[in-house]
Amino acid sequence: xxxxxxxxxxxxxxxxxxxxxxxxxxxxxxxxxxxxxxxxxxxxxxxxxxxxxxxxxxxxxxxxxxxxxxxxxxxxxxxxxxxxxxxxxxxxxxxxxxxxxxxxxxxxxxxxx
Amino acid sequence: xxxxxxxxxxxxxxxxxxxxxxxxxxxxxxxxxxxxxxxxxxxxxxxxxxxxxxxxxxxxxxxxxxxxxxxxxxxxxxxxxxxxxxxxxxxxxxxxxxxxxxxxxxxxxxxxx
Numbered sequence: 001x002x003x004x005x006x007x008x009x010x011x012x013x014x015x016x017x018x019x020x021x022x023x024x025x026x027x028x029x030x031x032x033x034x035x036x037x038x039x040x041x042x043x044x045x046x047x048x049x050x051x052x053x054x055x056x057x058x059x060x061x062x063x064x065x066x067x068x069x070x071x072x073x074x075x076x077x078x079x080x081x082x083x084x085x086x087x088x089x090x091x092x093x094x095x096x097x098x099x100x101x102x103x104x105x106x107x108x109x110x111x112x113x
Numbered sequence: 114x115x116x117x118x119x120x121x122x123x124x125x126x127x128x129x130x131x132x133x134x135x136x137x138x139x140x141x142x143x144x145x146x147x148x149x150x151x152x153x154x155x156x157x158x159x160x161x162x163x164x165x166x167x168x169x170x171x172x173x174x175x176x177x178x179x180x181x182x183x184x185x186x187x188x189x190x191x192x193x194x195x196x197x198x199x200x201x202x203x204x205x206x207x208x209x210x211x212x213x214x215x216x217x218x219x220x221x222x223x224x225x226x
Binding site for chain 2: 002004006041042043045056090092100101102103104105106107109
């Protein structure tokens with residue numbers, strides 16, 4: 001138990017579906033992150049939120065839409081994805097954007113069919 | 114450019130043997146270093162971190178790493194591995210507090226009986 005909880009753990013969706021990934025952290029942190037982990041590729045940072053404000057978007061396609069309603073919750077809304085978007089999506093948090101240790105959730109396995 | 118290189122993509126080793134997983138980072142005035150472990154079908158768990166102070170850092174599960182500034186390395190070691198150590202190990206560097214956490218490509222440790 002890392003204090004960062006992701007749901008669902010597994011998701012299969014069609015290319016025309018709309019779905020969302022949810023992340024909740026119980027660590028009192030103020031920064032939250034979405035990472036993508038694909039087979040044989042390094043972890044890719046997608047989005048960063050600090051005190052609910054998006055501070056980084058690493059050229060992520062608009063079919064991925066993040067939402068951070070408060071410092072404890074982070075969503076990733078998914079719409080018209082492609083099969084190559086199938087991956088493990090990891091949520092993480094840290095004390096703040098300057099916080100030096102990042103804690104990860106268990107991840108959400110996404111398969112796009 | 115800031116980068117982290119894990120020199121071995123796969124390391125097979127027999128149970129109770131020692132192991133070293135190698136990591137090199139690009140030099141910087143200020144860098145924090147981390148090792149994460151990812152067990153099958155799970156998220157990333159922090160093993161240990163170097164922020165400052167003693168260059169020998171001890172982590173969970175009997176792992177340790179040594180920060181070597183002159184060689185820009187942060188190799189992970191364990192004197193005697195167990196089957197349960199089979200996992201993927203990621204080295205990561207945070208350049209300048211508040212910067213982006215950069216991951217290496219990962220090393221798959223496979224412990225055989």
